[in-house]
Amino acid sequence: MGDKILKIDKLPTVRRLPAYLRLLKVFSSQGIDTVSSGQLAELMGIESILVRKDLELTGISGTPRIGFRISDLIRSIESFLGWATSTDAFLFGVGQLGTALLGYRELGQSGLKIIAAFDTDSDKLNRTFNGVRVFHVDKAPELLSRLNVQLAILTVPPEHAQQVTDLLVMNGIQGIWNYTPVSLEVPEGVTVQKEDLLSGLAVLSVRMSRAVVSQRCEEGS
Amino acid sequence: MGDKILKIDKLPTVRRLPAYLRLLKVFSSQGIDTVSSGQLAELMGIESILVRKDLELTGISGTPRIGFRISDLIRSIESFLGWATSTDAFLFGVGQLGTALLGYRELGQSGLKIIAAFDTDSDKLNRTFNGVRVFHVDKAPELLSRLNVQLAILTVPPEHAQQVTDLLVMNGIQGIWNYTPVSLEVPEGVTVQKEDLLSGLAVLSVRMSRAVVSQRCEEGS
DNA sequence: ATTGAATTGATAATAATATATCGAATAATG
DNA sequence: CATTATTCGATATATTATTATCAATTCAAT
Ligand SMILES: NC(=O)c1ccc[n+]([C@@H]2O[C@H](COP(=O)([O-])OP(=O)(O)OC[C@H]3O[C@@H](n4cnc5c(N)ncnc54)[C@H](O)[C@@H]3O)[C@@H](O)[C@H]2O)c1
Ligand SMILES: NC(=O)c1ccc[n+]([C@@H]2O[C@H](COP(=O)([O-])OP(=O)(O)OC[C@H]3O[C@@H](n4cnc5c(N)ncnc54)[C@H](O)[C@@H]3O)[C@@H](O)[C@H]2O)c1
Numbered sequence: 001m002g003d004k005i006l007k008i009d010k011l012p013t014v015r016r017l018p019a020y021l022r023l024l025k026v027f028s029s030q031g032i033d034t035v036s037s038g039q040l041a042e043l044m045g046i047e048s049i050l051v052r053k054d055l056e057l058t059g060i061s062g063t064p065r066i067g068f069r070i071s072d073l074i075r076s077i078e079s080f081l082g083w084a085t086s087t088d089a090f091l092f093g094v095g096q097l098g099t100a101l102l103g104y105r106e107l108g109q110s111g112l113k114i115i116a117a118f119d120t121d122s123d124k125l126n127r128t129f130n131g132v133r134v135f136h137v138d139k140a141p142e143l144l145s146r147l148n149v150q151l152a153i154l155t156v157p158p159e160h161a162q163q164v165t166d167l168l169v170m171n172g173i174q175g176i177w178n179y180t181p182v183s184l185e186v187p188e189g190v191t192v193q194k195e196d197l198l199s200g201l202a203v204l205s206v207r208m209s210r211a212v213v214s215q216r217c218e219e220g221s
Numbered sequence: 222m223g224d225k226i227l228k229i230d231k232l233p234t235v236r237r238l239p240a241y242l243r244l245l246k247v248f249s250s251q252g253i254d255t256v257s258s259g260q261l262a263e264l265m266g267i268e269s270i271l272v273r274k275d276l277e278l279t280g281i282s283g284t285p286r287i288g289f290r291i292s293d294l295i296r297s298i299e300s301f302l303g304w305a306t307s308t309d310a311f312l313f314g315v316g317q318l319g320t321a322l323l324g325y326r327e328l329g330q331s332g333l334k335i336i337a338a339f340d341t342d343s344d345k346l347n348r349t350f351n352g353v354r355v356f357h358v359d360k361a362p363e364l365l366s367r368l369n370v371q372l373a374i375l376t377v378p379p380e381h382a383q384q385v386t387d388l389l390v391m392n393g394i395q396g397i398w399n400y401t402p403v404s405l406e407v408p409e410g411v412t413v414q415k416e417d418l419l420s421g422l423a424v425l426s427v428r429m430s431r432a433v434v435s436q437r438c439e440e441g442s
Numbered sequence: 443a444t445t446g447a448a449t450t451g452a453t454a455a456t457a458a459t460a461t462a463t464c465g466a467a468t469a470a471t472g
Numbered sequence: 473c474a475t476t477a478t479t480c481g482a483t484a485t486a487t488t489a490t491t492a493t494c495a496a497t498t499c500a501a502t
Contacts, residue, residue: 082427111426191429207414258479259478269479286477
């Protein structure tokens, strides 16, 4: 029992917002300035009513017969997500996945600016990846507080995940984007978003096996 | 209107299964052989009843007072996901993200074996990454049919995503694990699983901003 | 101006997912 | 062997998410 936390997250909606944003920016770059929920729905592979509900959450309203003004829509979504202004972040673990993320351009357009990276491996130290300098983890506490960084991306090996997390928490981190498969222990007030790539593979796996089954059924009938 | 597709996917459950699997394997490697839904729930940060429902879907049943036999559980989940036997896959686009995935060990334990990779960049060709050889995309059609590969991982630049997809579909691909932000057009029968890393960032962003707000409220009251 | 076609958005209905309750089953204990 | 504490799992409920319906609005064309 206990806490009874009200969840007014609208999580599925929030998850779709970046995809809308990307489409809108494509339209915008093509000089188009309005779009209907039906058009967005088609491109997203969902129902138009769902698009309207989603957009409603960001506080925008469209005009009948026309649709939505793209520039307003972009502003509205970005503002809702807090992506209008850029947030500084540190990345921990400059390995395979870490370097990929350091080179991921679209993060910059999603309000995230990785301003430094940290590792323990001497091969990685003092190098720069895509303009981001790599420091030893020991430097993190000082830099975290000096630069007042509130967000960290965690791409260290699983066995070091909690230890690095503790260090981050101790130095006032507010949010952790966790790519390790570890369920991190953090005090209340610190937000952790865990990404599990394997969950997508799981969905793909069951859908593919189901597709085979239904194909066989059709053949059979 | 139209199709009225019933969704008996239990998608949220399927998404959680890999995380259970990982925990179970840790337990197993520690010589533990039973676990209760409560223990798993605690580690996952969810309710125990939800764990039981999830596990039920894979067709297992536990014993009161004891819990679940871990070896059975692993077998049951792996079999449900189709991860008991390994599936061959090709990877397209040996760039930043592509090489990270080529080096991602845990894929091998999730029933996925990347047996070849493809690129167009001459710098990448004929090299091997983590034991996986890189071929020119032009070789893909022949190898796809010769090796009867049904699953592809797509990590090419967005502007080439559809074109590579068309090539894959033409050569009988059944499933695509799509890391590009493009909503791919595929014929019925081909399964696409799109991964959007930014959707996780979106969730983190709104949660962090909300955390700040609720903190302020508490201070105020 | 009037009509017609297209689209939004309020309301309602349905579906999917998560949580609660509690009897039944089971192994450990005395 | 009876008792007790614990955990499962069937059933019921609550919450959240999606889809449907349709009147109201707006622009464009006549
Ligand atoms: N490779 C992938 O495609 C992939 C995909 C999904 C999740 N992950 C997860 O991401 C994490 C990293 O995976 P990877 O493949 O990049 O591994 P990796 O070994 O290539 O990279 C890990 C890096 O972290 C550094 N490191 C180790 N201890 C550290 C510490 N205490 N502080 C800072 N840095 C430290 C290492 O020196 C290394 O550079 C793992 O938890 C993995 O499960 C990886
Ligand atoms: N870098 C990341 O962390 C990250 C994260 C999420 C999503 N993505 C997405 O993954 C994709 C790849 O990103 P990246 O950062 O690795 O880019 P990248 O440019 O480093 O890699 C792309 C690779 O694809 C190859 N390529 C180009 N055309 C090809 C073709 N027709 N057939 C086969 N290979 C081809 C290129 O030569 C290059 O090696 C992009 O769509 C990006 O949006 C990247």
